[in-house]
Each structure stands twice: as structure tokens, then as C-alpha cells.
Amino acid sequence: MQGIHRRSVLSGLGFGAGALALGGSAGRVFAQGEELVVVATGGAFEKALKDHFYDAFTQATGIRIRPVAASNAETWTKLRAMQQTGRVEWDIVTAWPEDLVAQAALLENFDCAKISSLAAQAVDNACTGRGLLRTLGAVTLVHDARKFPNGGPTTWAEFWDVNRFPGPRTMPNAGAPWWPLMAALQADGVDKDKLFPLDLDRAFAKLDQLRPHITVWWRTGDQSQQIFRSGEVSLGMIWSGRAFALQKEGMPIQVSYAGAPPNTALWAIPKGARNVQASLRFLDFFTGRPEAHVPFSDAVTFDTLNKVALSRLTPEQRKDRVTTPENSRQLAQMDATWVAENRAGLLDRWNRWLAR
């Protein structure tokens, strides 16, 4: 008994050492372009990416994709830490338009010409050299139709009207305070195309009025869905993709694009990444596959950069999408450069305001 026990322990140790050695050499092979680490926000969204793009890319090229989940704030924090230690382990990250300016020092400038499918497949201006358009949505005003049998609010001014539309509300605390501030200014009468530069004093004063009625400040997309499911809130400001996901679950959620801040995400390549060539291959693969973009955009209810796929959508699919003219003309104008320049001070003021 004892002998067997000892032997199995020893062989276990041997196995462990072997695995370590294997891990070391495997790491070197991946560094030569066998694996890409791709950062997105995780959850159902990441699964849709895997089902429609990651797996097919691995099949076509032999390059494996390791998905990593991180919030927007975590992405830049960790990336900066990686660059400080000189080991950038991520190959592709998800960025917002303002990040391309604010985090420019962390991002690689790549040659858009390397993405050969761009001209034939992508919408105009999809590639900026620092980012490639990934998905398009908005931060929309939504309400639970069961709580408002006579019709719910469809504008930010109505969202602020707690007498006509009573009920617990939710707004985002997800790293982009300019979204609720943009809504507040519109509720105070500012035109959706003239919000920038943001009048912060005015916006915070307007938010002060509504604050007692905002019972949840959601931090993640999953949380924003859960509080509607459990009835914790009746109306709120959430990502359009999450709102339509609730509709697909059978909930009577009404979505209004009126004055909604656009919610655009891009792929970007970190400076110092080890597999830039392989990353560009993936970006090209992502751009040029309309047959994958149709089911993918349907699964996440976001539009994507692929214009061929957009033309293949049914009218039923189109009516909810942000790029449909009836919807896109309702969106608020966003000034990514102003946001990038004022981001740090804005976040600080926001956190102070929230913590009171």
C-alpha cells in the first residue's frame, strides 16, 4: 500500500515537471504566432464572438484565440501595468472611440491597407489606423411596458418627469459618466447635437434632481439586465444590445433611441504586442465575412462594420438596429476628443458626486 502510494506521488511529481517543461516550450511556440489573446467584455457577447469568428478563424489559420474578459477601465489599467513591466500579453483589445485618443500612447498604429477586405466589405471610415470598427449600438432609454400601460417615457425630459412616469430608475456607473450627463443636459433643454463641450455644473444640478429616484447605478451589462428581470427598476438608461436581449427573453421592454449617446466599440492592437501580423490577419478575417456578421449581429443586436451583412438584413431585423436611418438620426452627437481630453477630471468629479 505504502509503496504504491509513494510511487504514485513520485510519478505525479514527474508529471508536474514534464507539464512545466511543456508549458515553457508551448509558450515559445505561441509567441511565434500560434495564439492570440483577445480582450472583450465577456459573457454572452464573448460567446457570440467565439461561435461566429474565433472558432472559424482557428479552423482557417491554425491560430488559436484565447478570449479574456475585462471591463473598459480594467483594460487600460492592466495594459499600462503590462507595458511598465515590459511584457504585453494581450494581442487585441476592445476600445471606445475616446480611448483611441486618451490611450493613444498604449496603442499600436497599424496599416489599414493590411486589412485587404476593408474596401469591399466595411462601411466608410471603419479603420482609423489605431482602431477598427467592431460593433455599433447606443445607450438607450428603456422602460418595462407592464409598468406603464398608458405608454412610457421616450425622451430624456420625460425620463426626468417623475410625476408623469413614477417608478424606480437605473443609470450607468460603468466608467463613462458622460452618458448620464448627456441625458441630463437634454432633459434640461439642450439640443442633442449641441451637448459638447458638456456644461458640467448644469448637468450635475439636473442629475441631483433625479438622484433620489435612481435606485440602482449599474456597473455591468449583466446587472443592468438582471434588475429589469427582478423588477428592481421600471425604467432606465442601458445598452441597446442588453435591452434587445431582454426583449428576446420575452420581456416587454420598450427601447427609445431618442437622444441616446452612441455606444461604439473598436478593435485595437496594444503597443508592444508580440503578434501584430497575426492580429492583422484576424482583423482582416473579422472584416470580410458577411455570412458570419448576419447571425452574430442578430445574436448581440448590435450592428457591425460589414456593409454587405447590413444589406442582407430583413426589414424586421433592421427596425431595431442603430444604423437604420430612422434610429441613427435620433442619436445624440458625441465629441470623443473632448471626452478624451477631460476624461480624468470628469471621472474624479463623477466619483465624488456618486459617493456622497
Added chain:
Amino acid sequence: MPASLQHEALMLAQPVSDDPRGFSLRQSLLLAAPAVLCLLAFFVVPLSTLVEQSLTSPRLGLQNYVRALGSDLYLLILWRTIRLAAIVTVLALLLGYPVALTMSRVSGRVAGLLAICVLIPLWTAVLVRAYAWIVILQRQGLVNEALLGLGVIREPLRMLYTEGAVILATTHVLLPFMILSIFSVLRTIPPDLDRAAANLGASAFATFRHVTLPLSLPGIYSGVLMVFILALGFYITPALLGGPETLLMATLIGQQTTETLDWGLAGALSVTLLVITLLLVGLFGRVLRLEGKG
């Protein structure tokens, strides 16, 4: 009479100190070595790095401490954290002491049942318990549905994402630590002392006041200390059940570490919290020890 009785009781409750069968000093050191090495590697080293960062990042000086202590917001959060930890500690003591006393007085099946009631929550993951509280406290949760059904309220109460929810759930998580600390001391008090006190004419309350309570002070001390320190650094429960208005030190430090990457400030905030904790603990220990001797 009470003073001398108390003295007697204290003498009886003293643990035996010179155990001839104990380990030698060398053996003791050897046995303690793994734990000490772990502490060095995983606590002392990171802590030193933290202190160093707080003094040197981005440059040498005290600027991070000036920022941490000069900001009314951070001071507010610090005060909120200490206040919450104190409330939780008092609640846990008031709720926990009677349970511990009962556990020490009953025997057999009832004692086992009580122990299970205390231990099962302790073995359940903190995360699971936080989600359970969400189910109970939410707008269409058990409490609101029951109160609405009974006609006590007309509109659902807002309970989730408030300081009350954080206090309730944190007390629930930390209560077993209080109960077990007090119980471990209470059960070493010989039952003869109660009978002796009664024999000398003391009422049940006088017995508790002059015998049981003073003898259980070491248990109260360790329970209060443990609950207070754990509550000061509590992270998961406040993050899930609280809102931005209940932002506490641990969450703030987490934000500075993972979201704004301001490790200098995070270090300064951590060191501040650590120093204040040590000061309060020292002060607390003095007060209780004096009381124990009086």
C-alpha cells in the same frame, strides 16, 4: 463579596501554563516555520511594497498621504467605514452573546443542533449569502411581498443597495465569528461557579453581572476584535448589496488599484486604514483589559 468572588473565578479560569509534555522551543519554531514563511512571502513583502509605493509613486515624498488625508471625500469614506464596522460589531455582540450563552448551557442533541445552526452559514460562501440577501430584500423579494400581502405597506420598500442592507448582510456573515469566540470562553467556566454564587445569595442577574460576564470578557474581546477588523476590510458584501452612497475603504482601494491604476494613492489609503485599525485595536484592548481587571 462580589470582588473576591470574581477573583476566585478568574483564578479558576486561568489556563494551565507550565505543561511538561509540551514541545521544546526548537520543535515549536520548526512547526511554526511554514506559517511564518508564508506570512513573510505573502503578507510582509507585499505590504512593504505597498508602503514603498505610497511613498515613492510617482516620486519620493508624502504627496499621496496629503491627497488621501486632505480630501474630504476620502475622509468621509473612512469615517463611513469605521462607523459601519462599529455598528456591525455592536449588533453581532448583542445578537451573538445570548446564542453563545445558550450553547454553553445546553448539552447533547440541542447543543449539536445549535452548533449546526451557527456553523452552516459559516461554511456557505460569502457570495452565495450575498445573492440570497438580494433575493430576500429586492423590490419583489420575500420581505416586500410579505409586507404587501399583509397590507402593512402599499408601495414596496427600497431595501437593496442601501447602507441598511450592507449592515444586515455583513452582520449575518460575521456573526458566527462572534458566537464562536464567546462560546469558546464561556464553556470553560465551571458550572459550579453559578451554584456557588446562588448559594451565597446572588440573583441570576447578579451572577451573570459579577461572575459570567467578567469571566467571558476575553471571549468578548477576541470576538469584538475579530468582527471589527474583518468588517473594516469587508469587500464582496458591500460591493454587491450597497450602492455608490455606501462606498467603503476596501472598495475605494480596489478602484484605485484596478481602475485608475493609482497605486501610490491606493498604498497611502491602505496604510492609513491599517494604522487606524491598529490604533483602534490597541485602544480597545486597553479599555477592555482594564475593565477585566477592575
